[in-house]
Every structure is written in structure tokens, then in C-alpha cells.
Amino acid sequence: MKIGIANDHAGTKLKLELVEYLSKKGYEVTDFGTDSFTASDYPVQGELLANAVRDKKVELGIAICGTGLGIGYACNKVRGIRAACVSETTSARLSRFHNNANIICFGARIVGLETAKDIVDTFLETPFSNEERHQRRIDMITEIEEKQ
């Protein structure tokens, strides 16, 4: 599976560890940066990742900043993106199963490496339920987007 990953300076260390982890598991990972520990602006990396998901260059995305919040807000401004900010695996699972999230976000200052691995494993391995009530609600979210 092709996946994308993006982060600001706060997420660089965790991102590098996850890229290694996911590559060893056989995922084809496109890294949208940054690889720097110097302060950077998370909307830049968030937009790059979200555009790649929207354009289907990657199937799913992972976004990391200090809290996961700022980069998630940026991703969610791109049409068709449903970016879920989580800090545990139940939300990661339901973000896929109920909400068909296409980007998972978390904070490098909030979760440690082992929790981050569990979150990405859960996110990448859980399919959307395809149940009518969940698809209907997702379609309603898309309608809000289209009214803007």
C-alpha cells in the first residue's frame, strides 16, 4: 500500500522512526517532510500530504506535529480530506470504520513511539465499514464542503 507522511519540526524524530517501521513492514512511504528539527510551519507539510491523498497519489496519510491538531486542521481544509486527530487506537479504528478517515494525525508531544506504531497499524489495517448510515453521514459532510 502507498502511504504518505508529513510533519513539522516537532514531529521529525517520530516521523523518521515511523518511516523505518512502516518501510520494514512493506509499505511504500512517500515522505513530504520536513526532515529538519528547525522550526517550520505545519500548514506547508499538511497541504502537501493532503493534496497527495486527494489526488490519489497515496492511499492514506499520516500527519504529525506537536499535538497533531494544527497539521490536522490544515489537512482538513483540502477538499475530500477527512483527517482524524487521535491519541489512542479505538479512535484510530473508528476513524476508518465509521468515518472513512483518509489521514490520521497525532502529536509527537502527546504519544510515544509504541502508541504511535499501534495507532498507524490500526489505521492502516482497518477498512471502512461501507454501511449505509456511515456513508450517508460522510456524504453530508461532503455537502457542507460543497456549500462553502
Ligand code: RB5
Ligand atoms: C509547534 O511548536 C507546535 O505549535 C506545532 O507542532 C503543533 O503542535 C501545532 O498544532
